[in-house]
Amino acid sequence: xxxxxxxxxxxxxxxxxALAIGLSSRPATAQELRLRMYWWGSQxxxxxxxxxxxxxxxxxxxxxxxxxxxxxxxxxxxxTQMVGRNIPDVFQLEPTTLPDYARRGxxxxxxxxxxxxxxxxxxxxxxxxxxxxxxKVWGVGLGLNSFALLYDTEAFAQAGMAPPNEKTTWKEFAxxxxxxxxxxxxxxxxxxxxxxxxxxxxxxxxxxxxxxLFNADGKLGFVADDAAEFFNYWEDLRKRGGxxxxxxxxxxxxxxxxxxxxxxxxAMGLVYSNQLIGYQLMLKSKLGITTFPMTSASAPSGHYYxxxxxxxxxxxxxQPEAAAAFINFFVNDAKAGEILGVERGVxxxxxxxxAILPTLNETEQATVKYVSQLADKVMPYxxxxxxxxxxxxxxxxxxxxxxxxxxxxxxxxxxxQLVADGSRVL
Numbered sequence: 001x002x003x004x005x006x007x008x009x010x011x012x013x014x015x016x017x018a019l020a021i022g023l024s025s026r027p028a029t030a031q032e033l034r035l036r037m038y039w040w041g042s043q044x045x046x047x048x049x050x051x052x053x054x055x056x057x058x059x060x061x062x063x064x065x066x067x068x069x070x071x072x073x074x075x076x077x078x079x080t081q082m083v084g085r086n087i088p089d090v091f092q093l094e095p096t097t098l099p100d101y102a103r104r105g106x107x108x109x110x111x112x113x114x115x116x117x118x119x120x121x122x123x124x125x126x127x128x129x130x131x132x133x134x135x136k137v138w139g140v141g142l143g144l145n146s147f148a149l150l151y152d153t154e155a156f157a158q159a160g161m162a163p164p165n166e167k168t169t170w171k172e173f174a175x176x177x178x179x180x181x182x183x184x185x186x187x188x189x190x191x192x193x194x195x196x197x198x199x200x201x202x203x204x205x206x207x208x209x210x211x212x213l214f215n216a217d218g219k220l221g222f223v224a225d226d227a228a229e230f231f232n233y234w235e236d237l238r239k240r241g242g243x244x245x246x247x248x249x250x251x252x253x254x255x256x257x258x259x260x261x262x263x264x265x266x267a268m269g270l271v272y273s274n275q276l277i278g279y280q281l282m283l284k285s286k287l288g289i290t291t292f293p294m295t296s297a298s299a300p301s302g303h304y305y306x307x308x309x310x311x312x313x314x315x316x317x318x319q320p321e322a323a324a325a326f327i328n329f330f331v332n333d334a335k336a337g338e339i340l341g342v343e344r345g346v347x348x349x350x351x352x353x354x355a356i357l358p359t360l361n362e363t364e365q366a367t368v369k370y371v372s373q374l375a376d377k378v379m380p381y382x383x384x385x386x387x388x389x390x391x392x393x394x395x396x397x398x399x400x401x402x403x404x405x406x407x408x409x410x411x412x413x414x415x416x417q418l419v420a421d422g423s424r425v426l
Contacts, residue, residue: 033063033322039092039309040074042256042278045343052336056329063322072253075390082106087314089323093139095306096199096393098131099384102138108313109136113324119332123348130307133384140327141307143345146374147204147292148273154285155267159183164268166291166377170205170233173293177242180267191242192268193260194249196234197401199393201270201292204302205230207379208295218386220422227415231404235411246405256282273370274308274345280363287363289370291377301377308345342367388426396421 039049046069053065068088070077075097081087087106101107115121120128120140131139149164156163159180164173177191195201203213212221237243244260256262256278261269269279270292280287291303311330313323330336337352342364347353353368360368397418404414 031062033319035063035065035089035319035323035326036068037065037090037311037326038068038070038074038078038088040070040255041092042281044278044281045069048340048343051339052330052333053326055333055335055339056326059329063326065326071255072258075394078106085316087316089314089317089319090311090326091314093310093312094308095130095310096385096389098139098310098312099133100387100390101312102133102136103387105315106312107138108315108317108320108323109138110140110313110324111137113321117321118324118328120328120348123350127348130381131310139307139310139312140331141310141345141348142331142340143274143308143342143347144305144371145272145274145308145345146303146305146371146378147200148271148276148370149290149292150261150269150271150276150279151288151290152261152267152283152285153288155180155184163288164290164293166294167297168290168293170293170295174233174237174240174242177237177268178240181242184267188265190244190248190260190266192237192244193252193266193270194234194238194243194246194401194405195270196231196404197249197252197398198254198270199397200272202227202230202397204292206302207304208299208302210300212382214383214386214389214426216383218426220419220426222419224412224415224419227418228411231401231411231414234401235404238405246402246407249405250402272308273367274342276367276370277341277343277363289366291374300379301374302379303374303377304379304381305371305374306381307348346371386426391425392422396425 037053039045050067053067057063057065078091093101110118114137118140127141128137130141131137151163153163161176161180161183164176180191199213206212206222206226209226211226215221234243238245244265248260248265251263252258252260256275259269259271260266262279262282271279273289276287276289291301294301311327313320317323331349332352334352334355337347337356338359341356341360346368347356357368400409400414400418403409404411409417
């Protein structure tokens with residue numbers, strides 16, 4: 001990624017089950033517009049999102065916004081709504097799913113509303129292009145993040161061990177996880193998660209080796225030997241007792257509430273940087289944040305800046321311009337920015353970043369600082385994920401990693417199956 005619009009200075013600036021929530025119970029009038037927004041995330045995200053929607057309604061009383069938030073079944077429900085041609089007016093995606101859903105016809109292109117209704121060009125072309133697929137803009141990034149290793153500072157202090165840092169290698173991380181687990185002697189508690197299940201961990205691992213999860217041509221960017229090395233690493237760590245067992249990791253639906261760190265089953269978590277806020281709200285111990293482990297000091301970091309989450313407009317929306325106007329408010333209004341903070345990542349608007357920085361608490365400040373410190377380490381943003389990328393993650397990688405952890409596949413066989421099945425779904 002061209003760092004021209006994402007520098008350390010610009011970042012720092014001047015200083016459970018579905019829950020349907022109607023934000024207004026008044027009957028609609030002929031002049032009223034109704035918007036439906038849909039997202040996944042923690043209760044804290046729901047609180048912030050609904051507060052911004054309420055603020056919007058106060059300023060634009062003719063618009064009524066209904067919000068629906070859900071969890072692990074988000075994508076299943078979205079698929080059902082796509083089939084029924086009833087896609088929410090505003091719905092949440094992420095970098096790996098935006099290209100897929102745009103190409104499947106779920107999203108409305110936003111170019112026609114820029115810049116009059118949707119004023120995001122001030123963010124910088126590089127930022128806008130993060131949500132551009134096949135020449136069109138299909139969404140608006142809600143914040144900037146990257147990958148992060150979170151750790152329980154109190155667990156390391158109790159064990160008398162130094163926590164991981166930006167120079168920690170994968171070998172050191174494994175040894176640290178094993179030693180921490182042994183030192184704490186806490187039943188049902190391990191040093192690390194079983195990272196073979198995380199597509200983004202594989203992404204970082206490959207990029208550190210100058211390989212890719214997906215190539216620009218939409219095909220897999222690695223071979224079976226690459227995957228076998230990755231799987232062997234995590235299997236070795238599991239057998240050494242340094243990470244959570246298969247039955248614990250299988251519970252993880254890539255949500256804070258089901259992650260081993262969030263469940264209080266692991267001292268460390270491989271997550272996204274903006275999630276520090278959600279994890280800290282769940283856990284009593286203070287969390288630290290650093291980069292994923294490295295292959296070596298001279299190797300690429302594997303990290304890159306990415307839009308943490310994205311608002312898109314549903315292709316079936318009857319009021320797409322009103323939906324675009326709501327998104328514009330969400331990312332450009334100063335009061336909305338104060339409410340949202342950095343829970344969905346560091347704001348992409350330079351003006352909002354500068355406005356909210358003094359209002360952030362210690363955890364939020366740590367998130368901004370971490371993203372800023374990556375400025376001289378990040379690699380270029382990858383090509384848009386191919387159609388089928390979501391199936392690769394959910395129906396190929398996760399099940400194969402589970403079979404590996406439960407001893408039903410060897411690392412070599414798991415790697416071969418990953419490449420074969422992955423190539424089939426793309």
